Amino acid sequence: DAKTTQPNSMxxxxxxxxxxxxxxxxxxxxxxxxxxxxxxxxxxxxxIHGLTSNVNNRMASLxxxxxxxxxTLILHRATLRDAAVYYCIPRAYNNAGNMLTxxxxxxxxxxx
Amino acid sequence: DAGVxxxxxxxxxxxxxxxxxxxxxxxxxxxxxWYQQALGQGPQFIFQYYEEEERQRGNxxxxxxxxxxxxxxxxxxxxALLLGDSALYLCASSLQTGSGANVLTFGxxxxxxxx
Numbered sequence: 001d002a003k004t005t006q007p008n009s010m011x012x013x014x015x016x017x018x019x020x021x022x023x024x025x026x027x028x029x030x031x032x033x034x035x036x037x038x039x040x041x042x043x044x045x046x047x048i049h050g051l052t053s054n055v056n057n058r059m060a061s062l063x064x065x066x067x068x069x070x071x072t073l074i075l076h077r078a079t080l081r082d083a084a085v086y087y088c089i090p091r092a093y094n095n096a097g098n099m100l101t102x103x104x105x106x107x108x109x110x111x112x
Numbered sequence: 113d114a115g116v117x118x119x120x121x122x123x124x125x126x127x128x129x130x131x132x133x134x135x136x137x138x139x140x141x142x143x144x145x146w147y148q149q150a151l152g153q154g155p156q157f158i159f160q161y162y163e164e165e166e167r168q169r170g171n172x173x174x175x176x177x178x179x180x181x182x183x184x185x186x187x188x189x190x191x192a193l194l195l196g197d198s199a200l201y202l203c204a205s206s207l208q209t210g211s212g213a214n215v216l217t218f219g220x221x222x223x224x225x226x227x
Binding site: 043100 | 116143144154157160168170210211212213218219220221
């Protein structure tokens with residue numbers, strides 16, 4: 001799986017948008033980009049994934065660069081509950097197994 | 113709908129002992145995997161079970177073993193415990209689709225402390 005680079009930590013104010021970047025310059029053309037987050041004292045939780053096009057769901061949006069070497073997870077209005085470690089995880093299209101390679105992730109702190 | 117359930121939530125063992133952790137997957141899921149998460153680190157993949165067989169394995173010694181039962185539940189066994197085995201052990205389940213787009217559901221984990 002491709003290597004990823006994410007900021008160690010980011011800070012946001014409550015109810016403001018948050019853009020969490022991820023560089024994955026060695027990604028293969030057929031790798032999905034998954035995002036998971038881990039709230040304190042919980043297991044990781046799926047957020048969103050995409051391949052080429054930008055994706056939206058009820059939790060977040062995923063913006064994928066045209067060259068696919070980077071992506072950005074967008075939380076439209078951060079809440080205190082969004083304080084977590086966010087992991088960006090490339091995953092081969094035919095990787096049917098459950099082997100996810102977690103990096104260090106970005107610790108998001110949300111200020112009231 | 114219950115998600116992934118793990119037991120016990122916390123346990124303390126001494127060096128050299130053996131431990132068994134248990135996982136019930138989310139309803140409708142048939143694939144279970146286990147991860148180890150040391151304090152301050154991201155989770156590391158241990159192994160995956162599908163159709164009662166180990167299908168993938170991460171870089172862990174054979175002191176770590178597992179089992180999947182016909183009802184898809186799973187156990188993780190660790191023998192000859194070392195201090196370095198102290199960690200949060202996470203179970204994740206999914207439905208086998210043959211695609212890298214499938215989504216994993218994680219449990220809250222079992223916190224193991226080895227003294």
